[in-house]
Amino acid sequence: MSQFCPETGLVKGILPLPAPPRGDKWVGARSLSLVWSNTGQAFPSLLHVPAPLCPTALEHGDAAAVGPCSCWALGDPCADSRGSGLSFGQRVKKMERMLLWLPVLAGFLGIVSLAGLPEARIRAHPSHPSPGAEVELICEVSGGHGPWEFLWEKEDVLQRSMDSVFFIPSFGKNDTGTYTCTATSPTGRVIAEYHLETTNLKWLAFIFPRKSKDSAVLVNMELDEPLRNFSVCLRYFTEQIKSYALFSYATRGQDNDILLYKNRLQNYRLYVGGEFVSFSAQGKESTSQGWIHVCASWESSTGIAELWVNGMPLPRKALQADYAVSPEAAVVLGQEQDSYGGRYNASQAFVGEVTDVYMWDFRLAPDEVRSISGGWDIRSPALLDWRNFPYEMIGHVFLKPRLS
Numbered sequence: 001m002s003q004f005c006p007e008t009g010l011v012k013g014i015l016p017l018p019a020p021p022r023g024d025k026w027v028g029a030r031s032l033s034l035v036w037s038n039t040g041q042a043f044p045s046l047l048h049v050p051a052p053l054c055p056t057a058l059e060h061g062d063a064a065a066v067g068p069c070s071c072w073a074l075g076d077p078c079a080d081s082r083g084s085g086l087s088f089g090q091r092v093k094k095m096e097r098m099l100l101w102l103p104v105l106a107g108f109l110g111i112v113s114l115a116g117l118p119e120a121r122i123r124a125h126p127s128h129p130s131p132g133a134e135v136e137l138i139c140e141v142s143g144g145h146g147p148w149e150f151l152w153e154k155e156d157v158l159q160r161s162m163d164s165v166f167f168i169p170s171f172g173k174n175d176t177g178t179y180t181c182t183a184t185s186p187t188g189r190v191i192a193e194y195h196l197e198t199t200n201l202k203w204l205a206f207i208f209p210r211k212s213k214d215s216a217v218l219v220n221m222e223l224d225e226p227l228r229n230f231s232v233c234l235r236y237f238t239e240q241i242k243s244y245a246l247f248s249y250a251t252r253g254q255d256n257d258i259l260l261y262k263n264r265l266q267n268y269r270l271y272v273g274g275e276f277v278s279f280s281a282q283g284k285e286s287t288s289q290g291w292i293h294v295c296a297s298w299e300s301s302t303g304i305a306e307l308w309v310n311g312m313p314l315p316r317k318a319l320q321a322d323y324a325v326s327p328e329a330a331v332v333l334g335q336e337q338d339s340y341g342g343r344y345n346a347s348q349a350f351v352g353e354v355t356d357v358y359m360w361d362f363r364l365a366p367d368e369v370r371s372i373s374g375g376w377d378i379r380s381p382a383l384l385d386w387r388n389f390p391y392e393m394i395g396h397v398f399l400k401p402r403l404s
């Protein structure tokens with residue numbers, strides 16, 4: 001709980017926070033040390049300013065200015081809870097006394113060793129955002145002593161606060177570029193840079209070189225509404241004969257909400273909402289370069305499912321008419337999920353290479369399937385676009401240029 005400290009005029013304390021939703025400012029923090037002031041000034045000049053108007057409780061995620069008070073979330077969540085035996089105000093005074101000695105110390109140590117100097121780096125989540133995605137840039141400082149103030153810049157000043165996170169609510173083209181974080185504390189200043197861009201995977205492929213139950217590509221796809229139509233296309237290259245997942249879309253209620261599965265040689269299963277139809281691709285799989293292109297689509301109004309192999313349609317089937325696929329999904333390449341985001345089984349893992357992964361929330365027209373199968377770009381917007389693919393590689397997976 002936060003407490004008002006009459007000596008310093010500050011509200012301070014440790015506020016335990018529940019696990020936040022994705023995109024929330026408190027990602028990764030179990031507790032935060034809070035110092036509030038009514039000045040908007042950075043540490044340490046705010047320390048002796050009375051803050052009688054500060055509220056004594058903080059709402060979850062409430063990092064912005066509250067009335068006339070600003071709330072600063074300090075970088076080190078343990079800084080206020082360690083048993084130093086000193087009150088917060090005493091420790092501030094002690095820190096200020098130490099600061100007086102810093103120039104002297106620096107004179108002794110400055111040219112002796114650079115070891116132990118603080119370092120900063122910027123981490124982006126997700127690392128490869130799609131258009132419209134929420135993006136967090138997190139300025140991580142190691143070494144040195146806080147509290148840190150973070151100045152975010154990209155051409156202009158973006159944000160100056162005690163919050164190490166710079167948040168982009170909806171990622172767009174103008175958000176690409178080089179971001180700079182300057183972290184300043186009473187003990188020093190460090191600068192980190194990060195180049196944020198969309199990732200075009202054209203002519204690259206994910207390589208799953210061996211069977212495992214923990215290597216996968218996680219696809220950070222975010223949907224707003226249930227899917228009543230979809231198309232999924234990808235190209236793969238393998239020596240594997242049977243029992244592997246090509247595209248696994250699991251929701252909390254149904255691990256096989258969408259699953260494209262290779263059951264045995266030349267035999268595919270398309271699952272929707274836990275049910276499946278089978279397709280026989282006899283005679284349609286061989287290509288001169290060995291890559292096989294597949295497109296699966298489904299429409300809720302009729303339940304009709306299509307599977308195209310190397311640009312050739314197979315006889316249509318139907319399943320799950322009037323069903324709607326839940327939008328909150330864990331999408332995985334290389335593994336078959338038996339629960340939302342997990343329970344992989346090595347016997348259903350994919351070994352080989354995957355490229356050109358796309359998904360749309362509509363059924364592709366035949367000429368569009370033939371175009372995408374032939375490697376041509378087709379109309380946007382796609383839910384998943386290989387030219388701007390939001391992925392995260394886990395375990396033994398590599399992204400390399402295609403060999404053919």
Ligand code: CA
Nearest residue numbers: 255256337338
């Ligand atoms: Ca499953």
